[in-house]
Amino acid sequence: MRYLPKSPAERKEMLAAIGAKSIGQLFSGIPERYRLREALKIPGPYSEAEVIQYFKDRAAENSNGYTSFLGAGVYNHLRSVVTDAIIQRGEFLTSYTPYQAEITQGTLQAIFEFQTLMCQLTGQEVANASMYDGSTAMTEAVLMAERLTGRQRVLVARSVHPEYREVLRTYAKNSGLRVEEIPFTVRGTVDAKALQAALRDDVAAVVVQSPNFFGVIESYAPLAEFAHASGAMFVVVVTEGVSLGLLKPPAEADIVAMEGQSFGLPPSYGGPFAGVIASRDKFVRQMPGRLSGQTTDSEGQRGFVLTLATREQHIRREKATSNICTNQALCALAATVHLTLLGKEGLREMAEQNLSKAQFALSELLKIPGVQRAFDEPFFNEFTIALPRSVKILNSHLLRDKIVGPLALGTAYPELTKHALVCVTETTPRAEIERFACALKDALQQPV
Numbered sequence: 001m002r003y004l005p006k007s008p009a010e011r012k013e014m015l016a017a018i019g020a021k022s023i024g025q026l027f028s029g030i031p032e033r034y035r036l037r038e039a040l041k042i043p044g045p046y047s048e049a050e051v052i053q054y055f056k057d058r059a060a061e062n063s064n065g066y067t068s069f070l071g072a073g074v075y076n077h078l079r080s081v082v083t084d085a086i087i088q089r090g091e092f093l094t095s096y097t098p099y100q101a102e103i104t105q106g107t108l109q110a111i112f113e114f115q116t117l118m119c120q121l122t123g124q125e126v127a128n129a130s131m132y133d134g135s136t137a138m139t140e141a142v143l144m145a146e147r148l149t150g151r152q153r154v155l156v157a158r159s160v161h162p163e164y165r166e167v168l169r170t171y172a173k174n175s176g177l178r179v180e181e182i183p184f185t186v187r188g189t190v191d192a193k194a195l196q197a198a199l200r201d202d203v204a205a206v207v208v209q210s211p212n213f214f215g216v217i218e219s220y221a222p223l224a225e226f227a228h229a230s231g232a233m234f235v236v237v238v239t240e241g242v243s244l245g246l247l248k249p250p251a252e253a254d255i256v257a258m259e260g261q262s263f264g265l266p267p268s269y270g271g272p273f274a275g276v277i278a279s280r281d282k283f284v285r286q287m288p289g290r291l292s293g294q295t296t297d298s299e300g301q302r303g304f305v306l307t308l309a310t311r312e313q314h315i316r317r318e319k320a321t322s323n324i325c326t327n328q329a330l331c332a333l334a335a336t337v338h339l340t341l342l343g344k345e346g347l348r349e350m351a352e353q354n355l356s357k358a359q360f361a362l363s364e365l366l367k368i369p370g371v372q373r374a375f376d377e378p379f380f381n382e383f384t385i386a387l388p389r390s391v392k393i394l395n396s397h398l399l400r401d402k403i404v405g406p407l408a409l410g411t412a413y414p415e416l417t418k419h420a421l422v423c424v425t426e427t428t429p430r431a432e433i434e435r436f437a438c439a440l441k442d443a444l445q446q447p448v
Contacts (some may be wrong), residue, residue: 069361073240115127144277217378233255382424
């Protein structure tokens with residue numbers, strides 16, 4: 001009954017209520033060729049105890065005791081246990097959607113605080129309640145720029161995260177957007193000359209990431225000037241939020257799209273995370289999702305309300321800005337608690353540790369014969385190296401030493417075969433960095 005809660009008698013009663021004589025009749029609308037007529041080719045059947053033991057065994061095979069140098073948009077950072085304790089408190093267990101302000105003050109205030117923190121980090125004037133993740137935030141930023149400019153051509157730097165660009169192409173396929181990519185230079189930065197040549201009066205947005213996918217920190221000002229000179233909007237993507245603890249906020253941007261995973265959210269196999277869109281106040285009517293605002297009630301007490309909700313369920317469909325129906329409320333709450341506990345100085349210290357350890361890792365790796373730095377530009381906690389052998393083969397050797405190696409760039413960038421993206425955060429001990437360098441040196445000496 002725990003796994004099959006409906007008894008045969010109850011199933012018969014349910015079928016009678018809908019006018020079906022059997023399960024077969026219930027599913028008669030499904031073509032015969034799509035019906036499963038034989039057992040699935042899976043092991044078992046197992047008892048409950050055997051199933052539990054199976055998953056325990058599989059869990060034991062996971063990366064217990066491994067050190068990871070893999071980043072590429074998902075980062076392992078220190079998280080306080082206080083964050084988990086706070087987000088599970090009853091005060092936050094209010095309604096799923098905050099339409100009725102009188103009974104959802106906890107949710108609305110948490111959203112308001114999240115929006116405030118995101119504005120402070122990004123240097124923008126307004127931020128929404130969160131998006132699904134960084135990739136959808138970037139795409140929604142582009143769609144927002146399309147609505148604001150009335151244009152449908154988009155220029156995206158190839159140094160933007162490949163998966164983010166793939167999400168944008170998926171959205172663009174049936175929405176009329178024309179997406180073009182701008183190459184990167186030998187320094188790993190956006191090719192400014194190619195951008196200038198591609199800019200015309202039909203471009204809605206120029207999209208740039210910093211630190212970019214290669215770890216390189218981009219210089220915003222000239223790129224923003226080029227975009228604005230042609231009437232296009234300048235969209236900045238941030239996948240590593242901790243970098244804003246040290247780097248100047250992207251105030252030159254018209255819209256900032258950011259991934260909030262670095263703020264109190266574990267890697268967790270890639271989600272769920274919390275995306276961010278922040279922009280200038282004058283563009284707020286075209287911002288997707290929803291916003292929480294602060295007000296006072298009839299007794300003069302501070303309160304919070306749902307200020308803006310621009311989806312088709314709230315306003316006329318032709319005026320809706322997005323089909324985004326919700327926000328990542330719990331993940332945004334975790335990010336809010338995490339950043340509040342850290343404070344400005346704490347975030348800066350965390351960022352400094354990332355930078356320091358990444359610099360040390362690079363210096364150790366460059367001592368290995370055959371290892372070279374690919375892009376000689378400033379970076380934060382990721383950098384690209386060129387190797388004399390296949391990255392995937394080297395990673396297989398590293399895995400035997402309980403080291404999750406760097407990302408092989410050749411899959412997404414064929415011109416960067418034998419290049420690897422190395423990530424180091426504050427969670428990586430110095431001794432593990434040294435062990436990684438030794439293991440990589442040994443792997444390079446193995447026979448092909």
